[in-house]
Amino acid sequence: MSRRALVGGAAAAAGSLLFATLPEGAAGQGASTSPPAQTPSDIPVDPTKVLGAPTSSTSGRSPFVVTGRTPTGAVSGSSLTPLHQFTGNxxxxxxxxxxxxxxxxxxxxxxxxxxxxxxxxxxxxxxLDDLMSLPSVTRLHFLECSGNGRAGYKGIKPDLSPQNIDGLLCNAEWTGVSLSTILAEVGVRAGAEWALAEGGDAALLSRSVPVSKLRDDAMLVYAQNGEPLRPPAGYPVRLFLPGWEGNTNVKWLRRLEFNREPNMSKDETSKYTDPLPGNKARMFSFELDAKSTITYPTFPNRLVRQGWVQLSGLAWSGRGRITAVDVSTDGGTSWTEAQLQGTPGVKAAIRFTHMWKWDGAPATLMSRAVDETGYVQPTFAAFREGRGPGTDYHYNHIRAWKVAADGVVTYGGEA
Amino acid sequence: MKRRLIALAAACAVEACTPAGNSTTGERGTVHKAEPMPARFAVGRTATPAEVAAWNIDVNAKGEGLPPGKGDATAGAAVYAAQCASCHGAKGEGMPPNPKLVGREPRDFSFATTTTAVKTVGNYWPYATTLYDYIRRAMPQLAPGTMTPDETYAVIAWILAENEVIPRDKVMDATSLPAVVMPARDRFVPDDRAGGKGFR
Incomplete structure (x- = not known):
C-alpha cells in the first residue's frame, strides 16, 4: 500500500486516488480540467483479463488523477500550479x-x-525561423512570479494549500537562443545600459531590463520541456531571465529597444516595487532570493497514523545553486538537513525530502533553504521586521505547517 | 571505465592523440573540433524605419516618445466617463480587481508599515509619463490603442487633477507632462540586496 493511500481526508475517503484532489473548502477553488477519457466506473475488476486501450496521439492523465490550476477564467489575473500534487523536480x-x-x-x-x-x-x-537557426541552449530553471506567497503573508488562514500560497512557481527545461548571440547580431552601442522588452499581447506588457543581464544568462526561449512553448507560457517566443521575477520574463516578445535609461513603465513603478519600512520602496528588485516550501504534508492532507512520514518540498534561489535545505518539525527550535533529490542546478528548483517519525503529538513543520551565496531563508519574524507587514512581492520567509494531534495539517503562517 | 581511460591514455601517449590542428585521433578514430563560431551569423534582416516607427510607442520618464496633442481635466472628465469609469469607478475609486486611481492617503508613503493602504496614481506612481505610456499600450482594456493623443492627454490631466497633483485648468502635453513632479517621486530606492549573509 502506498504512503499516499495511508493519508486521510477527502482523497482517501474516495478510495483509491493516488493523488489528493483539490481541497474542498479552500476558498474559490474549482479545477478546470478536461473530462477524463475514462471514468473510474469503466475500470475493469481485473485489468489483466481484458485487453487494454490502443495507442493514441497524446497521453491523457489517469482517470484517477484529478488535477488542475486554480483559479481560472481571468484575463488579467493568474492561475496557480498545484504544487502539492507533484513529487519530482x-x-x-x-x-x-x-x-x-x-x-x-x-x-x-x-x-x-x-x-x-x-x-x-x-x-x-x-x-521565428531566424531565431531557431541560431545556436540554441537548453537549461533547467525555475520561473516564479514575485507576487508568489502573498496569500501566505497577507492573507493567512488555516485552509491554504501550497498551491494557494506558492503556486506561482514552476521548474522546467527551457530551450532558446542566448541573448548574447542576439546582441552580437545587432551590435549593441556604447551607452545602451537598458533594454525595453515588450510583449505582443493586448497589454503590450513592457519591462526595462539591464543589458548586463542580457549579456549574462538571458535567453529568447521558444521551447519548454522539449516542445514549443504553450500559448500561456509565451508562444512562440518569450524572454527568459533566469532567477529574476516572473514579470520581467516577457511573454510573446515582439520588441527589444536598447536605451540609456529604464523606461519607468507601469509594471516597474506602480507594480513590482517593494514598499519598505522608512516610507520607501525598492525598485528594480529583480532577483528572487532563496526560498523553500513544503509540499507534503500540508493542507489539505491528514496524517492518519503515527510513524514514518516523508516530508517533501521544493527549494530554489535566483542567485545560484541551492546548497542545503534544513527541515524542522518543532517550529524552528531544531533543524535537520534534508536529502536533495539530484544535483542542484543554477537558478533551478530542487526537490528535498526528509523522513520524520511522527509520535502523534502536535508538530510544526518548516523548511529553510540555503544557497551558494551563503544566504539563509529568513524567518517570518525577520522578514516582517525587515520589510514590514504591508510590503509587497518577494515573500521568501519560512513557511510553517501545523500538524494537530488528530493529524490534520493546516497552514500556520508565522506559527 | 577507469581501465579504459588508462588504456586510452596509454594509446594517446604512443600515438600522440592530440596532434596539432582541429582533430583528435584515438579509440574513437579521428574526431574533429567544431569550427569556431563567427562573430555574427548574419541572420535576420534590416528593420525599415517604418517598421520601427510603427512599434516604437514607448514613452520614458523624460517624455521622449510623447506625441503632439494636448488636453485638460475638463475635456478629460468626458473621456474618463466614456472610456474608464465602467471599470475604475465614476471617481477613480477602483472596482476590484480593477485598481483605484485616485487618492492621496497615506501621504507619508507608509505602505510597508500599514496593511490597509491602497496604491493609487496620486500616492504611489513616481512618474506622470508612465500614464501616457501605459494608457497608449493597454487601455481601455477592451479596445487598447484606440484613444487619440488629445483624449489620452486629457484623461491623464483628469486623473492628475483628481489626485490634486495639478490644477484643474492645467493643460497636459508633451512638454508639461514630463514636468509634473509626482508626490511619490523620491520614495523609490535601488535594490540593495546582494545575497550572502543577512536579510534585507
Whole structure:
C-alpha cells in the first residue's frame, strides 16, 4: 500500500486516488480540467483479463488523477500550479502557473517578428525561423512570479494549500537562443545600459531590463520541456531571465529597444516595487532570493497514523545553486538537513525530502533553504521586521505547517 | 571505465592523440573540433524605419516618445466617463480587481508599515509619463490603442487633477507632462540586496 493511500481526508475517503484532489473548502477553488477519457466506473475488476486501450496521439492523465490550476477564467489575473500534487523536480507543462495582463494572444508563428532597435549598430527583424537557426541552449530553471506567497503573508488562514500560497512557481527545461548571440547580431552601442522588452499581447506588457543581464544568462526561449512553448507560457517566443521575477520574463516578445535609461513603465513603478519600512520602496528588485516550501504534508492532507512520514518540498534561489535545505518539525527550535533529490542546478528548483517519525503529538513543520551565496531563508519574524507587514512581492520567509494531534495539517503562517 | 581511460591514455601517449590542428585521433578514430563560431551569423534582416516607427510607442520618464496633442481635466472628465469609469469607478475609486486611481492617503508613503493602504496614481506612481505610456499600450482594456493623443492627454490631466497633483485648468502635453513632479517621486530606492549573509 502506498504512503499516499495511508493519508486521510477527502482523497482517501474516495478510495483509491493516488493523488489528493483539490481541497474542498479552500476558498474559490474549482479545477478546470478536461473530462477524463475514462471514468473510474469503466475500470475493469481485473485489468489483466481484458485487453487494454490502443495507442493514441497524446497521453491523457489517469482517470484517477484529478488535477488542475486554480483559479481560472481571468484575463488579467493568474492561475496557480498545484504544487502539492507533484513529487519530482519538473513541473508538468500543462499545469505551469499563468499570469496574464490582457489574456493569452493567438500569434501565427509564420507572421511572428521580433524587432530589435534603439542603440544598436543594426536595427533588425528576426523571424521565428531566424531565431531557431541560431545556436540554441537548453537549461533547467525555475520561473516564479514575485507576487508568489502573498496569500501566505497577507492573507493567512488555516485552509491554504501550497498551491494557494506558492503556486506561482514552476521548474522546467527551457530551450532558446542566448541573448548574447542576439546582441552580437545587432551590435549593441556604447551607452545602451537598458533594454525595453515588450510583449505582443493586448497589454503590450513592457519591462526595462539591464543589458548586463542580457549579456549574462538571458535567453529568447521558444521551447519548454522539449516542445514549443504553450500559448500561456509565451508562444512562440518569450524572454527568459533566469532567477529574476516572473514579470520581467516577457511573454510573446515582439520588441527589444536598447536605451540609456529604464523606461519607468507601469509594471516597474506602480507594480513590482517593494514598499519598505522608512516610507520607501525598492525598485528594480529583480532577483528572487532563496526560498523553500513544503509540499507534503500540508493542507489539505491528514496524517492518519503515527510513524514514518516523508516530508517533501521544493527549494530554489535566483542567485545560484541551492546548497542545503534544513527541515524542522518543532517550529524552528531544531533543524535537520534534508536529502536533495539530484544535483542542484543554477537558478533551478530542487526537490528535498526528509523522513520524520511522527509520535502523534502536535508538530510544526518548516523548511529553510540555503544557497551558494551563503544566504539563509529568513524567518517570518525577520522578514516582517525587515520589510514590514504591508510590503509587497518577494515573500521568501519560512513557511510553517501545523500538524494537530488528530493529524490534520493546516497552514500556520508565522506559527 | 577507469581501465579504459588508462588504456586510452596509454594509446594517446604512443600515438600522440592530440596532434596539432582541429582533430583528435584515438579509440574513437579521428574526431574533429567544431569550427569556431563567427562573430555574427548574419541572420535576420534590416528593420525599415517604418517598421520601427510603427512599434516604437514607448514613452520614458523624460517624455521622449510623447506625441503632439494636448488636453485638460475638463475635456478629460468626458473621456474618463466614456472610456474608464465602467471599470475604475465614476471617481477613480477602483472596482476590484480593477485598481483605484485616485487618492492621496497615506501621504507619508507608509505602505510597508500599514496593511490597509491602497496604491493609487496620486500616492504611489513616481512618474506622470508612465500614464501616457501605459494608457497608449493597454487601455481601455477592451479596445487598447484606440484613444487619440488629445483624449489620452486629457484623461491623464483628469486623473492628475483628481489626485490634486495639478490644477484643474492645467493643460497636459508633451512638454508639461514630463514636468509634473509626482508626490511619490523620491520614495523609490535601488535594490540593495546582494545575497550572502543577512536579510534585507
Amino acid at each position: 519538473i513541473t508538468p507543462t500543462d499545469l505551469q502557473f499563468e499570469r496574464h495582463h490582457a489574456g493569452v494572444p493567438t500569434i501565427d508563428p509564420v507572421k511572428y517578428q521580433l524587432l530589435v532597435h534603439g542603440l544598436v549598430e543594426r536595427e533588425m527583424v528576426f523571424t
